[in-house]
Amino acid sequence: MKSGRQLSSKFRGTAAALGLLPFAVYVLLFLAVPTLIAVGTGFFDSDGAFTLSTIAALGDPVVLSTFASSFWLSALTAIVGAVVGAIACYALLGLRPDGPVRVMVDSLSGVLAQFGGVMLAFAFVATIGIQGMITVYLQDTFGIDLFANGVWLYETPGLILPYIYFQVPLMIITFMPALQSLKPQWAEANATLGGGTRSYWLNIAFPVLAPSFLGSLLLLFANAFSSYATAAALVSQGSQIVPLQIRAALTSETLLGRTNLAGALALGMIVVMAIVMSGYSMLQSRAARWQR
Amino acid sequence: MNGGLRMTGGVAHAPSRATRMVILGVIGLVFAVPIVAMVEFTLRKGLEGGYDAARWIALFQNGFTGVYKTVFVGLSNSVTLAVGTVALVLLLLVPTMLLVHIRFPQFRRVLELVCILPISIPAIVLVVGLAPVYAVIARMFGSGVWTLAFAYGITVLPFAYRAIQSNLDGVDVKTLSEAARTLGAGWGTVLLRVLVPNLRRGILAGAFIAVAVVLGEFTIASLLNRINLQTALVVVSKTDPYTAVILSLLALSFAFLLLLLIGRLGASPRRSRSPRSSKGTL
Numbered sequence: 001m002k003s004g005r006q007l008s009s010k011f012r013g014t015a016a017a018l019g020l021l022p023f024a025v026y027v028l029l030f031l032a033v034p035t036l037i038a039v040g041t042g043f044f045d046s047d048g049a050f051t052l053s054t055i056a057a058l059g060d061p062v063v064l065s066t067f068a069s070s071f072w073l074s075a076l077t078a079i080v081g082a083v084v085g086a087i088a089c090y091a092l093l094g095l096r097p098d099g100p101v102r103v104m105v106d107s108l109s110g111v112l113a114q115f116g117g118v119m120l121a122f123a124f125v126a127t128i129g130i131q132g133m134i135t136v137y138l139q140d141t142f143g144i145d146l147f148a149n150g151v152w153l154y155e156t157p158g159l160i161l162p163y164i165y166f167q168v169p170l171m172i173i174t175f176m177p178a179l180q181s182l183k184p185q186w187a188e189a190n191a192t193l194g195g196g197t198r199s200y201w202l203n204i205a206f207p208v209l210a211p212s213f214l215g216s217l218l219l220l221f222a223n224a225f226s227s228y229a230t231a232a233a234l235v236s237q238g239s240q241i242v243p244l245q246i247r248a249a250l251t252s253e254t255l256l257g258r259t260n261l262a263g264a265l266a267l268g269m270i271v272v273m274a275i276v277m278s279g280y281s282m283l284q285s286r287a288a289r290w291q292r
Numbered sequence: 293m294n295g296g297l298r299m300t301g302g303v304a305h306a307p308s309r310a311t312r313m314v315i316l317g318v319i320g321l322v323f324a325v326p327i328v329a330m331v332e333f334t335l336r337k338g339l340e341g342g343y344d345a346a347r348w349i350a351l352f353q354n355g356f357t358g359v360y361k362t363v364f365v366g367l368s369n370s371v372t373l374a375v376g377t378v379a380l381v382l383l384l385l386v387p388t389m390l391l392v393h394i395r396f397p398q399f400r401r402v403l404e405l406v407c408i409l410p411i412s413i414p415a416i417v418l419v420v421g422l423a424p425v426y427a428v429i430a431r432m433f434g435s436g437v438w439t440l441a442f443a444y445g446i447t448v449l450p451f452a453y454r455a456i457q458s459n460l461d462g463v464d465v466k467t468l469s470e471a472a473r474t475l476g477a478g479w480g481t482v483l484l485r486v487l488v489p490n491l492r493r494g495i496l497a498g499a500f501i502a503v504a505v506v507l508g509e510f511t512i513a514s515l516l517n518r519i520n521l522q523t524a525l526v527v528v529s530k531t532d533p534y535t536a537v538i539l540s541l542l543a544l545s546f547a548f549l550l551l552l553l554i555g556r557l558g559a560s561p562r563r564s565r566s567p568r569s570s571k572g573t574l
Contacts, residue, residue, distance in 0.1 A: 016395045023388035026380075027406055030446050034421030035413055041420065084319065091315035094306030101316075107551035112323075114501075115508035115547045118522045119540040122529065123326035126333035126537060133329035165326065168319070226414030229510035233526055243416040250420065250515060266417040277412035 039270060041263030054264045063245070067268065069156050070241040074224035077163035082217045084164070085171020089179050092172075097180065109169035117229030120162045124234070128153060128161070156240045162230050167220050174219055178212035178287060215283035222276045226269070242269055327541075334538045347534050363539055366524025369437045373520060374506040376441030378499045381452045384445070386495060389456055390487060393465055407453035410446050415511040418446070426516055437519070443512050448505050452498035459494020500554045504547050 042054050057063060088105075095102050128134050128146060130153075138144040152158050182205055190200045228243040239245040242265060249262035307315070335343040351360065385407075392399050410418075422443055429439050465487060472482045488495065510522035519527075521543060529536035 013395075016391060019391045020388060020396070020399075023384050026384055026442075026445070029425070030422075030442050031406075031410065031413075031418075031449075034418050034425055036421065037424055038417050038421030087315055088319050091307055091312045091319075094309075094312060103552065103556065105316075107548060107554070110501075110504065110551040110554075111544065111548045114504050115544065117508055117510045118525055119544055120326075122525075122533070122537050122540050123330050125533070127326045127329035133332050134325070165323070168323070222412065226416065228414070228416045229514075229522065232510070232514065233529075243414065246416050246420065247515065250423070262420050266420045269414055269417050273412045273414065 035270075038263060038266040041260050042265075042267045043263075044260060054260045055267070057261055058264050058268050063265070063268075066240065066242050066245045067272075070225060070243075071272075073156055073159055073163065073241060074221045077160060077167050077224050078217055078220035080164050081167025081171050081220050082175075082213065085168045085216075086175055086213060088168065088172055089176050092176065093179055105172065109172045112169040113166055113173060118233045120165055120230045121233035123165075124153070124158075124162045154235050155238070158234060159231055159241070162234070163224050163227065166227075166230075167224065170220060170223055171216055174216045175212060178209055178216075182208065211283045211287040215280050215287060218276050218280040218283065222273055222280070225272060225276070327544075330537050330541055334534055334541070336534075348538060351535060351538055360528065360535060360539075362519065362524045362527050363521070366519050366521045369519055370507050370509075370521040372438055373441050373444055373509075374503045376438050377444040377448055377502050377506050380441060380445035381448065381498055381502050382495070385449070385452055385498075386456060386488075386491075387483070389453070389460065390465065390483070393460060394469055404453070404457070407449045409450075411450045415447060415509075416515070418443070419512055419515045422512065423516065440513060440516070440518055440520075444502075444506050444509060447509065447512070448502040451501040451505060455498035455501055456491065456494040459491050459497075463490045465490075497554050500550060504550060507543065507547060 043052070044050055044054075092102060092105060124132075126132055130147065135146050138146060147153070186204050186208075187200055190204055195203070226243070228247075231241055231244055232247065235244060239248040246262050246265045246269075249265060306312075332343075334347055335345060337344050337346070389403065392403050426435075426439070426443075429442075433439055468486055468490065469482045472486045477486070507521055509520065510526075513520040514523045514526070525536050525540055525543075528539065
């Protein structure tokens with residue numbers, strides 16, 4: 001009898017394990033395989049022979065300068081977005097999480113952080129394009145020509161404002177939970193020991209929030225670094241940032257073997273993202289100590 | 293005297309009402325500028341200046357014909373893809389999460405890692421590897437637009453996982469299912485009549501976020517040469533930038549209303565309990 005029950009429980013265990021199979025197969029086919037192919041093509045030439053020359057192309061000055069401009073664009077917009085977003089979070093602190101203002105800000109942040117892309121490009125053409133609302137206003141009222149030194153909107157500097165526009169909402173989404181988890185007891189303890197608002201923020205809140213803030217900053221960096229849609233809709237020629245260079249390599253019909261360059265660029269992006277995201281998860285686990 | 297402990301809305305050291313209004317007002321105004329500029333852009337009357345609503349009226353009167361038909365095709369493709377992606381979340385992700393939660397708790401970290409991973413793999417990188425995969429799929433199933441839902445299911449994974457997991461953490465799934473099993477319910481009944489109703493909020497939030505992400509997706513569709521809402525908007529913008537902006541404003545408000553609905557769904561059950569029970573999760 002005992003062995004029969006054992007057998008059936010063993011069978012049930014196997015049946016349950018089979019239930020994990022569909023998801024495992026799905027993730028394998030659509031996440032693992034594409035990632036391996038993307039990274040792998042960088043190691044082969046157009047004839048399918050193994051080569052390191054495509055990877056060596058990552059050292060090309062043009063490619064390096066693309067990575068550099070992707071890097072500073074992401075860093076700049078991440079820092080501005082993180083600071084402005086953190087200030088917005090501070091302002092939201094006293095409001096009830098399920099109150100109308102919070103629900104509204106949360107929804108707006110969700111839309112702007114997720115839905116941005118193409119629409120953002122249109123928005124900024126309408127705002128600071130050659131005939132944009134702000135451009136025309138500055139020209140007519142103050143005689144300031146935004147594009148006196150050339151039309152920068154369709155180059156890397158033109159991406160700064162649109163990127164900040166989706167970085168701030170993302171910061172609000174990711175940083176708000178950390179601010180919310182500051183315990184009232186800490187403020188009470190601070191007050192009991194004779195501390196004021198200043199000492200509370202300086203000695204308690206800032207140190208506790210620092211890992212969360214840095215973690216969110218890294219996430220914002222990763223977000224900007226991997227962002228494609230805004231740049232693709234705004235910049236139709238040239239490829240000043242890495243995602244656009246991948247597009248150029250993928251869609252190029254004139255140069256043979258460029259798909260492999262796309263693979264090498266993808267590998268470069270993955271390496272950057274892996275470093276940033278492992279830093280993020282390290283900071284997150286540090287921050288989690290305070291958030292119980 | 294220390295006047296340090298100021299409580300606003302139950303939170304210590306929250307800014308005063310005036311500070312809050314100044315900060316939110318300034319940031320709100322700056323963020324409103326591009327949206328206002330979009331509206332202003334669509335109301336322009338052409339070279340002679342002045343404003344009217346002619347383009348909005350024309351768009352609605354002509355019933356989205358001509359060039360705008362692409363947008364309709366794109367929109368219906370995007371809706372199909374959203375349905376497909378939500379189906380993947382409901383039929384593949386939710387059962388797997390429950391199974392791991394109940395039967396294989398040792399795999400929880402692995403599942404979390406797998407589900408969060410797509411955040412660190414940019415869509416543009418995924419496309420490089422997806423292109424050959426889709427070449428195979430096209431041979432097997434044809435190049436119907438619905439096949440893209442498989443790729444979107446992956447990009448949606450981190451968001452859907454977060455939404456469902458934060459609900460799952462708050463519900464004692466194991467006890468509930470054991471109780472139901474003891475009372476003689478089969479696994480199907482446990483799943484559909486006990487677990488799903490308890491996880492309704494998380495599942496709904498996950499599904500809504502999936503819809504928002506799919507409607508906003510551009511990278512994969514664009515590089516695999518499929519038409520969805522966003523790629524269609526770019527095509528229209530090349531010939532008629534005004535209408536493209538009107539249509540993006542409409543799409544934006546639609547997505548905003550959708551997320552507002554999630555916020556309401558997420559907020560209402562909490563409100564009936566206690567106002568301070570919310571534990572913020574991404």
